[in-house]
Amino acid sequence: MISASVSPATYTFNLLINGLCHSDRLGDARQLFDVMPHKGCHPNEFTFGILIRGYCKFGLSLQGLKLLDTMKMMNVCPNVIIYNTLIASFCRKGDVDEAERLVERMREDGLLPDVVTFNSRISALCNSGKILEASRIFRDMQIDEVFGLPRPNVVTFNLMLQGFCQKGMLEEARTLTESMKKNDIFFNVQSYNIWLCGLVRNGKLLEAQTVLKELPQNGVDPTIYSYNILIDGLCKNGMLGDAKMLMSLMINDGIFPDTVTYSTLLHGYCTKSKVTEAKNILREMMKRGCIPNKYTCNTLLHSMWKEGKVSEAQQLLQKMNERGYGLDTVSCNIVIHGLCQTGEVDKAVEIVSEMWSHGSVALGDLGNSFMSLVSEDDNGRKCLPDLITYSTIINSLFREGNLDEAKKKFVEMMRKKLYPDSIIYNTILHHLCKRGKVSSAFQVLKDMETKDCKRAYGLIIL
Template identity: 60%
Template sequence: MDPTAKLAKALFKNSGNPKLAWQLFKRILSSPPSPAHAPCIARSLPIVSRILVRARMLPEIDHLRALILSSCPAQSRPSSLVSLVKLLARSGLPAAAVSHFKSLRARFPDDPPPGLVYNLLIRACLRENRVDDVLWLYRDMVVAGLSPETYTFNLLIDVLCEVGRLSDARNLFEKMPKRGCRPNEYSFGILVRGYCRARLTGQGLELLNEMKSSGIAPNNVVYNTLISSLCREGMTDEAEKLVERMRGDGLSPDIVTFNSRISALCAAGKVLEASRIFRDMLTDQELGLPEPNTVTYNLMLQGFCKEGMWEEAKTLGDTMKRKGELMKLESYNIQLLGLIRKGNLLEAQSIINEMIESGVEPSIYTYNIVIDGLCKNGMLSDARTVMHSMQSSGVSPDTISYSTLAQGYCSKGKMREARNILQEMMKSGCFPNNYTSNFLLHSLWKEGKTSEAEKLLQKMNERGYGLDTVTCNIVIHGLCLRGELDKAMEIVSGMWSHGSAALGNLGNSFIGLVDNANDCNKCSPDLISYSTVISGLCKAGRVEEAKKMFAEMMSRKIRPDSVIYDSFVYALCKEGKLSSTFRVLKDMEKKGCSRRLQTYNSLILGLGRKKQIFEIYGLLDEMKERGIPPNVCTFNNFIRCLCEGGRINDAPSILDEMIEKGVFPNITTFKILIRAFCKAGDFGLAQEMFEIALNICGHKEPLYSLLFNELLAGKEIEAAEELFKAAINRHFDLGDFLSNHLINILCNEGKIDDASGILNRMIDSGYGIDPASFMPVIDGLRHKGNKKEADQLAERMMDIVSNEKVAASKERTIHRKPDIHNKYNWQSIVQRDDGSRTVSRTLKDIQKGWGQGSIPIEIRAVYVFSIFNSSFFVQIRNLFDCSSAPYRILKREETMIVEMLGSAVAHSLMNILRQLSEFSSLSF
């Protein structure tokens, strides 16, 4: 066997090992020249070229080019390089093909390749959207003196239309005759399609007329393109006329024509018009109309589902199932997606069961539809079950499956579960995309888990997710929420020069988190970046700094929107600077930004603070003229303005207006009204508002606590007492109720039995009660001679204190969540000051024996210790920090305790403290 055939065979044999094949080829080239050397290279060159290109070994291909130039015969070098370029272009490597072609043209400027090579390169670059390379190839073709063919022009017109350069495409189209090329039907069709994509259908129609005048008969493709575009733009009558014109030109509208019309009409929401065409296709086939195919049915099914026409969709689906071959996987997916969007999950489940029974295996897209629907409805455990089901069916979850489930957990604040999903995702070989990572990052900032957000940011950077502007904006928003506005401003400014690397300035914990090699041009601040910071500054009252950020934004050619202006309007109205506010509004209108609902709400708030009620009515009229309906916030601001402006009697009419307009009042609405009427002394009308509020908002604790406290302040004791009893019966959290004040008032008025009844009712309902509430009642019972009752109440008090000690112990050992009603504990009790006079009176009671010694001295000591924070206890608390055991510290001050409480009480108190010192949770 000759050496040439031997080398060819060796290369073929090692084509699966491209590196070894390349070494063999280089060895042959490096061998001493011989008569068989040139034929050997010529025969092996195409083989090794294909091996290297198939393996994408670009550095070796560059080396091969150098070897061709140095080792091949001079006359064969251009053709060898052209062959390499063609091979690269056909193999989907246009960048390398153009690079080698440019080298070829520089080396052999007077020996241009044929036009077919240019066409091949242009087509390859078009597939990769390499517009600059396409235009360079055309210019080089002209320089080389080659006349582009019609095919070449068509390719160039196509790429110019794809990038939106329609005027350039039209100019090139008109130059074709000058270059010796006559436009054909494809030239016209490409340009018509370009005009239609740009919603310039009118110019497309003009081109159709020009096409006919040039003697070129339009084909179905040109007509279908124009008909579809007219339908998308809502010009259905013109589309019908074009169909008739199409028939007049001897062309029969085909299934593509009708499907184009139906698709465009459904996309535009004109499903009834599409349905009419579909019905004609079903019934008028004798007139030559094409019979609907699977695509037609699916288009109509999708249109019905999109518009919520569920009965029509179900009927059509049943028809498709009867015909058998029409109901395929895509059809089931369309039905499924429609039902999920409707929220009809049970029927969606039946569709999946029906698919399986019909032998149609659900795809990954099918399962993802269901998972997405379940997550959006908060049914996360069901979504997890569906994922397990798909895995058991042999369908592996993809990035979308995992990402959807992770985002579902994030939206519910279940960050641990979301992270578990992401870990499972990466173990299975899927990796979260930027959107998923950013969603998780946003959720962590929102939950206040900043350290975890920092770790995620670091992982995103390490795994090369390419931190983008969205990522930076999430961090900026998180910093603004934390009040770190200066740091947020630094990042925005740094992004202009450093891109996402500006995140490295977040502090020591963020140093090195971001790779400086990231492309900063892809990560510049945008409108959201500035809007976030400006809003934060305005809310913090730093309006002047917000103005500077606004000026910087404008200098960077970022146009403001209504949201940014609203931030300034709100801040200035809040400060009462109405003149500055209206200057902002004037500039807002100059920039073409419309006033929004938020704008008017802020203005109403600002005018109300200036008591300019008449101007508020004018704003409401302006809102009506502009078609901006007020919301509950608008009415709340107005009602507040009326109440604060002394026009409280006008407020109920606004409440009636709200209900008439379908804007339902909320708790804030009624709190404003109740507080205002109570302040005016009209408790009857306040209670009337309260009753209305209960009917509209339901029995809410804030409504009860507000009216109760206002009634107490207004000396409406009986009404307050009844309301408080009702609150106890409803098991409200009584933390905002001034219950101590009610008990003191009842005791002062001599209504000891009422006060005792309230205490016992609270105890029976499971409430933890402030021990200070017991003392006036026990004193009152004792003074009335009800010693037994007083003792029983004291015992109940001590049971509460004892239960709290046990609960504290259990909470320390098993982390049990405390009872929401048990609000008073040792920490809150000992840090309260109930007044030195009460302390003095209590100490005297203890010294006398407090009921002639019927209560053990330990109980008396605990009682004193529990409910008072007198100057003595302030001194004690200052002696040690909260983490120390109280007994060890107080032991050193036992002399002082004896002096203040007496030896017996001090001894009992120290014994109790010794026992309590076991609980490190006890703190002062």
């Protein structure tokens, strides 16, 4: 266009800026925006809206806010959508105060906040635990028509329902659901799922089961997520028989379990040390063509090590590799913890050292039984030690009285830019105090304060 002496219009620039923002090329989009005046084009409200949305997408809310000031300087009036984009962005970051200032600024510009604006504010307040403030805004939206406030929609109701449930305010949540039913708003599966989550989280499992049965009666089809919510709650409360029965009812209703369903049930059996039943779940899962993920396998792997079924754990690791799941840091940590529990700390230490250069391939050092499950792929090399790895090793070395090696691992961890948390510090404090090395413990305490890590629960021992 430029070579043919055809001057691009503002609309043309807007198309390209929008394309660049969607392609994650925000810097190029901003350069093009800055070039517009030199090409005889002036940004309009759509240009600003596109770029502000791009900044907010990348979490750069302050840069977007600066563009709002630029709009005023260029005599371009912002619209409700631009304000809502910025308000929602600040709300997502938890900056409720800035969002509130933008609402006031919006009114000063003669723009009335709409239901999207209010939903963003309510969501932010609920996420930051300010349920009463959110409830006050919600109430005003329902009754205050003098100031022209927007009426709440189903999203508003769902946000408040979720806020009440997360805060444990079940009576308020129950009252809200009744209000939603009277107003024919409590009709979609999302609302029911929020209510189910709230009931399960607060231990109301019988009521949750009743609500789940109500869905078809009220013309709402439950989803696999609806069933998984309740199955998870039953498993966490040790009601494995009920969870299994619910899964059977789900299948009878034509909804087949997914990986989450089986993994939840498998985890429940592992928690109760019922490894045989857990393995049966895994077999049933595979039989139905439902592919287990790393979480599923790691859950079972951890349970086997915990029960001392080392050979079965090794077989599972081999099958994980054969089926292409690969081994992640969690898998390695389970093996390292298992070795430490069985007194093979030296092997565990060796694996940690090898993980830095070979990833999960380091497990091959355990012996021939593990050699078949290791591979030289990139995923294996990315499997690096983390704080849990070092916490396990350091604790085990201290427990065996090998203080020098424990200190070496602590230094190694720091050298690898893995900075200790309060758990590792407390472990060190506990063992130093237990061995009467109080002066060394105080040195560790000073190091904690220097690193701004102040949760020294280990000092109770002093």
